[in-house]
Amino acid sequence: MDFYKSLGITTRINAAACYTALGGSLMSAQVLAAMNSAAKSFISLHELQQKAGEKIAKMTNNEAAYITTGAAAGIVLSVLATRNRGDLIEIQKIIDGTAKESEILMFAGHRIPYDAAIRLAGSKIVTVGDSIQTFEYQLEAGINQSTSAIFYCAGSHLAAPVLSLEKTIKIAKQYGIPVIVDAAAQLPPLSNLWHFSRDSGADLVIFSGGKGLKGPQSSGLIVGTHELIEAVRANGAPFQRLGRAFKASKEEIAGLVTAIAIYVAKDHEEEWNIWSKVVNLWVDELSKISNIKVSRDDVNEAGQPIPRVAIELPDEVALKVVDRLQNLDPIVEVVHDSRKMIWLSPDSLEAGQEIIVMEQLKKALAFL
Structure with a gap:
């Protein structure tokens, strides 16, 4: 049975990116098999989280790791961990609403919609x-007795008006303040799994499990120091505390x-080569269409090393082209970040879909 068809839902080809609104990424047969296997037995969820974390830490060159239900949940749990350090009395005070005030420092250039998760943790x-520049003394001036952590958003697209991660961590260590890094969409490259934590010295680093890792969409990964990962664990499920809401199932843990x-x-180099060939094909073929400008970019919207195609359209007609793509069969999803630009990315395609994307785009652009 086709589940989506049974609900009257139309599937689509994803030439945009691993967006939550499109279902994240597609899991491999091995991941699905692991989830199916895990679904057939009862276990101790405490033990499963512990053993899974140990295995992931070893694979990713980290001290410790914890699986949660998405990167946003990882933010909440990480903030809670820096607030109470796993102390049961302090955990209870947060639950009761009697804990001391908690402040999280963020650079103006890092203020994004996802930071609502910080408030969910009560901070x-x-x-x-500001949005133009930031100085070291401004970060130091923001630190006080209520400061629980500094929250840093990774990615070259957010780097311009903020201090570097290295400078941020150096200052944080001088004051004994932990640094949390949101690296939800920062895979690839593979080395980011340990770059922010082991190599750079951040205390907790958060990744989405359902984007570049191609695990369950509702999964997330936190890596970091033993002390703070244990504090994350103390706040999370299956304990009946605030983190209970972010309960990763045995199936999700097995999948991730x-x-x-x-x-x-x-082989990440081979994967890059496959993506690169698709992008070159798109550029070569779409460049034959008059009235549009087609170019290649070797990083995506989050600053990741994923090649993509930029299509610049005349007369601000990008929305019209996107609308046409939504009304073709099959539907093709693309990124449009202005009224003149459309972006195509190959990393969420299945083999052969690059040809369909190209043909559907030609149809959508036929009116130019």
């Missing part, structure tokens, strides 16, 4: 610097462990 966001094992073992 106040204190903005450092397997997905990570596949990810660290794969």
Whole structure:
């Protein structure tokens, strides 16, 4: 049975990216098999989380790791961990609403919609610097007795008006303040699994499990120091505390462990070459269409090393082209970040779909 068809839902080809609204990424047969196997037995979820974390930590060159239900859940749990450090009395005070005030420092250039998860953990966001520039003394001035952590958003697309991660961590260590890095969409490259934590010195780093890792969409990964990962665990499920809402199932844990094992073992250079060939094909073929400008970019919207195609359209007609793509069969999803630009990415395609994307685009652009 086709599940989506039974609900009257039309599937689509994803030439956009691993977006939550499109279902994240597609899981491999090995990941699905691991989830199916895990679904057939009862276990101790405490033990499963512990053993899974140990295995992931070893695979990713980290001290410790924890699986949760998506990167946003990882933010909440990480903030809670820096607030109470796993102390049961402090955990209870947060539950009771009697805990001391908690502030999380964020650079103005890092203020994004996802930072609502920080407030969900009961902390106040204190903005450092402005959208044009930030100085070291401004970060130091923001630190006080209520500061629980500094929250840093990774990615070259967010780097311009903020301090570097290296400078941020150096200052944080001088004051004994932990640094949380949101790296949800920062895979690839593979080395990011340990770059922010082991190599750079961040205390907790959060990744989406359902994007580049191609695990269950509702999964997320936190890596970091033993001390703070244990604090994350103390706040999370299956304990009946605030993190209970972010309960990763045995199936999700099995799926993400397997997905990570596949990810660290794969030939990432070969994957890049496949993507690159698709992008070159698109550029060559779409450049033949008059009235549009087609170019190649070797990084995506989140600053990742994923090649993509930029299509610049005349007369601000991008929305019209996107609308046409939504009304073709099959539907093709693309990124449009302005009224003149459309972006195509190959990393979420299945073999052969690059040809369909190209043909559907030609149809959608036929009116130019």
